[in-house]
Amino acid sequence: MNGQLFISLLNPGIGLLFAAAFFLLWLNRREAYVAYASAAYVATAAAFLIQDVAPALPMELQRLPANFGFLLTGMLFAAAIIKRYALPVPWRAMAVTIAVAMAFFTWFLLVQPDIPGRIYSVSVGAGVIALMIVRALWPLDKPHLIDRVLFWVSALSAANLIVRPVVILTFSGGFDDYVGFQQSVYWTTVQFSQAMVSIAAAISLMVAVAIDMIAELRQQVDDDELSGLLNRRGFEAKAGAALRRSADDGLPAALLIADLDNFKQVNDSHGHACGDAIIAAFGAHVRAVGPDGMIAGRIGGEEFALLLPGTGIEAARQLAEAVRTGLAGACGDQIPPALTPTASIGLAANVPGTGLSQLMRQADEALYVAKRSGRNCVRTFTPAPVLLATA
Incomplete structure (x- = not known):
């Protein structure tokens, strides 16, 4: 296994591990937000496999499902965090964001080929979805450290998705083809930063699930079921x-x-x-x-x-x-x-x-x-x- 293939399998491997972990948590805690988190990591693993490992299709058409998978990952993970707080999930706004991002991506893939244009289309779309988490959590009280961590991980993810491509592409210039793109500093930062943000987000949400389970157990221990008061x-x-x-x-x-x-x-x-x-x-x-x-x-x-x-x-x-x-x-x-x-x-x-x-x-x-x-x-x-x- 060469180094490039190992790097290519890093994010799918992380995604599948976290998908399995959240699925096991869901088996013991049938909460919708835990299932959304598991589905999000399945989507990101599939997207990276299609992007980096699967055979290329004519006209680079494999890029369409791969980048749709990246955007779907953002939507599902946003739903997981927002749903944990029993807030309404902005499904329609997120779906519109994905549709617009994919429309621009398709244009820059098939009509007017431009790699930076495709990068901006997907990154900004995913960043806007991450900002929806920030907007939903902003007015809430955050009594526990994990609540503040989830908020700032979401804010960091939005900044990573929106600011990073602007900064790096401004200083490094564009790409003539995908060979140069996958060997560029930009793609290296994508692989590394995505892995770090993915791990931080997963661990934060797992800790949140654990806190919710402990609180539920404590409530069962302290509550009197018949009267609805404390025991x-x-x-x-x-x-x-x-x-x-x-x-x-x-x-x-x-x-x-x-x-x-x-x-x-x-x-x-x-x-x-x-x-x-x-x-x-x-x-x-x-x-x-x-x-x-x-x-x-x-x-x-x-x-x-x-x-x-x-x-x-x-x-x-x-x-x-x-x-x-x-x-x-x-x-x-x-x-x-x-x-x-x-x-x-x-x-x-x-x-x-x-x-x-x-x-x-x-x-x-x-x-x-x-x-x-x-x-x-x-x-x-x-x-x-x-x-x-x-x-």
């Missing part, structure tokens, strides 16, 4: 962190613990399906009336906790009353008409130095008071008075 583990982790942030910022916080009244009797009299419907309705009701930033979890069979960072005791009491009074209406026709579910709620406010476990004990004490007061009411934790010793 106890998830609530304690997130509420503890939020409570510490509130303390560090000097902000108040309040904690509500709600317990569905006579829940065992509901299950015994109406069945567990009815009880499950009440739990699900309570979770949906809490999510509907709760403020932004609220952390809510199901911490027991029929017991729920709501942490309200940055919220004072009066606002927390108003929310507790809204949760209590709206429960029956939230259940709607999901339960028997004769059944009116109620909830008792204990409320506690943090003071400097109060941790989550202590705040939960205080809200629990208030909840017991609500239960002893006849249920279906809200009670606030009141610290016991401090008795001063007398001489």
Whole structure:
């Protein structure tokens, strides 16, 4: 195998390896954007094989499918990145871009042969598609490093495709034939830069897939499927962190613990399906009336906790009353008409130095008071008075 053939097989080999890797990821995570990434690397491998390895056709017609493959690669990879963020994929704009690029390429291949013209046609077309990724991701928040990496890899790819041919062709001049073209500095930079960008893009998107999978697993571990809220583990982790942030910022916080009244009797009299419907309705009701930033979890069979960072005791009491009074209406026709579910709620406010476990004990004490007061009411934790010793 001579050196030129080895270089020619470099990009197809990289493409097929990444296509297989993304396909295996897709088998375990059936997300459309992963399938688009796999298809993109199949397209780039096929394009390079047609361009550099396959036999030449009359009038250099193999250039048409090869360069269409390059543009298709850009479109599929753009779709992969954009789809990962659940944004609408600009299929029509990308298809129009490919059609225009291929029209110019065909003109410079068959009507007015010009190698630089063909280079500009495909490079600018692919660069415009890469800019569509940049435009789609620009307004988004990028909370993770990988989000910023994907954005800048897309921007780098667009610059590589648009700026590189202009710079190199300006200083090196044109080409008389493809023999000179494939032995030129320009083609060497294409092979090298394309390989580097391809690897960077693939690794970045693979890391993004891994992060998405970890986030999904973490969500499954921390979430309560029935109520749609956090489970106890998830609530304690997130509420503890939020409570510490509130303390560090000097902000108040309040904690509500709600317990569905006579829940065992509901299950015994109406069945567990009815009880499950009440739990699900309570979770949906809490999510509907709760403020932004609220952390809510199901911490027991029929017991729920709501942490309200940055919220004072009066606002927390108003929310507790809204949760209590709206429960029956939230259940709607999901339960028997004769059944009116109620909830008792204990409320506690943090003071400097109060941790989550202590705040939960205080809200629990208030909840017991609500239960002893006849249920279906809200009670606030009141610290016991401090008795001063007398001489």
